[in-house]
Structure formats: structure tokens, C-alpha cells
Amino acid sequence: MTDETRAFRTRLEELTHEAKENGNRISVQQVREKLKDTGIDETKLQMVCSYLDMMSVEVYDEDMPEAASGAGDEHVRSLEHYLDELAALPQMDEVEELTLFHMAAEGHEEARARLTERYLQTVCDLAGEIEARETGKDPENRLPAGAERLNLEGEFTAEDLVQEGNVGLLMALENLQHQESLAAYRAVLLNEVTSYLEGVVEAQKAERKSDQRILNRMNQLADASHDLEQELDRKPSLEELSAYLDLPAEEIQDLLRVGGEKLKADDL
Incomplete structure (x- = not known):
């Protein structure tokens, strides 16, 4: 994980934490200020705002009038609720997906936002696989003899892994390069997100070992x-x-x- 990626991930975690403390609300101005030292541009800003929206965080503009009521109510969110919402998202056919990948590789922010929505469920699946492997919950996915297991109990929850995976998804889409086929785009994206999640887990292991x-x-x-x-x-x-x-x-x-x-x- 590069220093730039680590800084971006840290700032995004801080934004999410600040939003939760404020009833799952945060302003565009706060997002821009928090990320100003990560080289943020309008494209990345839109991607971050889309990510926060997917996490049920309301991103508002301080310069716009506030809604009359209910804006500051605490929004309680569970992983199960999040997964239910993802399952209700509309499906995307392969032609549309390939077109969006090409547009995203050109820097089209709306295409990146659509692909972020499309792959949130995939991130959840990847996070679940890693959690099962590291905690030994899945008997069909055992670690090699003598390999260290990561104890996520009370330290690194499934929700944490999903959130980290979503950050990896944002970074992968931001750095997306043109590919020749949909299969190639998918492979690159999944490899990037998986590598990001693995890096997070390995860093956690190293920290715990220290x-x-x-x-x-x-x-x-x-x-x-x-x-x-x-x-x-x-x-x-x-x-x-x-x-x-x-x-x-x-x-x-x-x-x-x-x-x-x-x-x-x-x-x-």
C-alpha cells in the first residue's frame, strides 16, 4: 500500500467517523477539506460522495438551504440492512457494464459511480471470504498447516472489511486503465480490490504481532x-x-x- 493510498484511506475513515457522530451527515465542504492533502480533484470528490451515499451518509452543501426536519436524526445501520439494500439494486447487463468500464477508464465520474454501485455486492462477497478464511469459520476454506489466523473478534469486524473493500473499489476505479474485454476489466478490478483487502489484513496482522x-x-x-x-x-x-x-x-x-x-x- 503506497503512502498516498494509505493517506486517502485514513481520511476516508475519518470522514465516515465524523459523519456517524453527526447523525450520518457531512458536508461537501468538509469532504473537500479533509481530502485536500490527498490531491483530490472534482472526479475523486464525486466518487467519495457517491461512496458515502452508498454507506447511507447524507452529503449536503452548506451553501444550500437545509431541510426542515429530520436531518439530524441518528441513522442506525447494520451489515444485514446494507446487504438487503444492495440486493434491491437494479441489475446491469454486460453491454452497459462494458460501456461504463470504457467510460470510467476515460475518467467519466458518473460511470465510476455506477460501477461502484454495481460492485458493492462483490466487495461484500470478497470481504466475507477473507473473514471466513482468516477466522477459520469456513471449513471448506482452510489455511495451510501452521499458517497464522487473524482473530477478527472485537478488532476487525465484517463491517470493517466491507468498508475497507469499498475504499479499495474506489481506488481501483480511479486508477482504471483501458482493457480489451469485459472479462479483462472484471479481472483487473477484482484483483485490485482483493489485493487491497489482503494488504489491509496483512497490515493488521503485522500491527498485532508487533x-x-x-x-x-x-x-x-x-x-x-x-x-x-x-x-x-x-x-x-x-x-x-x-x-x-x-x-x-x-x-x-x-x-x-x-x-x-x-x-x-x-x-x-
Whole structure:
């Protein structure tokens, strides 16, 4: 994932969060301001607004008069409700889809918005497959022996994966290049979205692995500090902990800061 893509994804997450805090409403001006450092143009702005609309976020213009009532009501949305709405969307024939792909590759924003709507269900399916694989919920889709499973429970929900997949869909359509056939367009789009989702999951795994390593080190440090204190009948110094654990003093200091513990000045 490039720095540009990561920045865009972060800003889109922040926009969605801000909208939820404001009754699932956000202004065009807020969207433009939030994305100004990601190189946003009018085409990308329209795509983001279309994406937010698909997520049941009302995007309004601050310069236009407000509706009389009900604008700020909290809108509760479940994944099941979202899927039901997607199932009710009109179908698209292959001729229309191919035409839209060609137009999208030329930068036509309305075509990109239509294709975004067309592939939202596909994103949900991909997110479901990845969740099932990583959590081991699907007995027909097992990981190789010894492979690490991602525990999404309470950390990375199905809704999170769908939202991430929708961001990947937006990015894939924005960068779409001309292809020779509908099958080629579909393959490129699905590969891009799948790759994006896989990258998100791998980044989550790496972050969790790093957090677990730090936690293990902190526990090791706490045990060592306790053992040395019992042995020396006083609080151990930084140098003594460093020698006992065979770790650099700088790393121990970092762990102490993270753990909120401090060595007494006269022990150093």
C-alpha cells in the first residue's frame, strides 16, 4: 500500500467517523477539506460522495438551504440492512457494464459511480471470504498447516472489511486503465480490490504481532524486575535490568515508558 493510498484511506475513515457522530451527515465542504492533502480533484470528490451515499451518509452543501426536519436524526445501520439494500439494486447487463468500464477508464465520474454501485455486492462477497478464511469459520476454506489466523473478534469486524473493500473499489476505479474485454476489466478490478483487502489484513496482522512482541517484552521485564528486587532487596537499576535480560538499556527505557513505570532516580 503506497503512502498516498494509505493517506486517502485514513481520511476516508475519518470522514465516515465524523459523519456517524453527526447523525450520518457531512458536508461537501468538509469532504473537500479533509481530502485536500490527498490531491483530490472534482472526479475523486464525486466518487467519495457517491461512496458515502452508498454507506447511507447524507452529503449536503452548506451553501444550500437545509431541510426542515429530520436531518439530524441518528441513522442506525447494520451489515444485514446494507446487504438487503444492495440486493434491491437494479441489475446491469454486460453491454452497459462494458460501456461504463470504457467510460470510467476515460475518467467519466458518473460511470465510476455506477460501477461502484454495481460492485458493492462483490466487495461484500470478497470481504466475507477473507473473514471466513482468516477466522477459520469456513471449513471448506482452510489455511495451510501452521499458517497464522487473524482473530477478527472485537478488532476487525465484517463491517470493517466491507468498508475497507469499498475504499479499495474506489481506488481501483480511479486508477482504471483501458482493457480489451469485459472479462479483462472484471479481472483487473477484482484483483485490485482483493489485493487491497489482503494488504489491509496483512497490515493488521503485522500491527498485532508487533503489539504482542511489545507485550511479551513488558511481561518479561516485569518478571525480571520482580526477581531482581527480591534478590537484591531493593529496586534494580537500569544497568542491572539490562545485564539480567541481555537487552540494550535504551530498549528497556522504551518499555518502561510504554508500561507507565519509572525507575527511581537514585537507582539509576
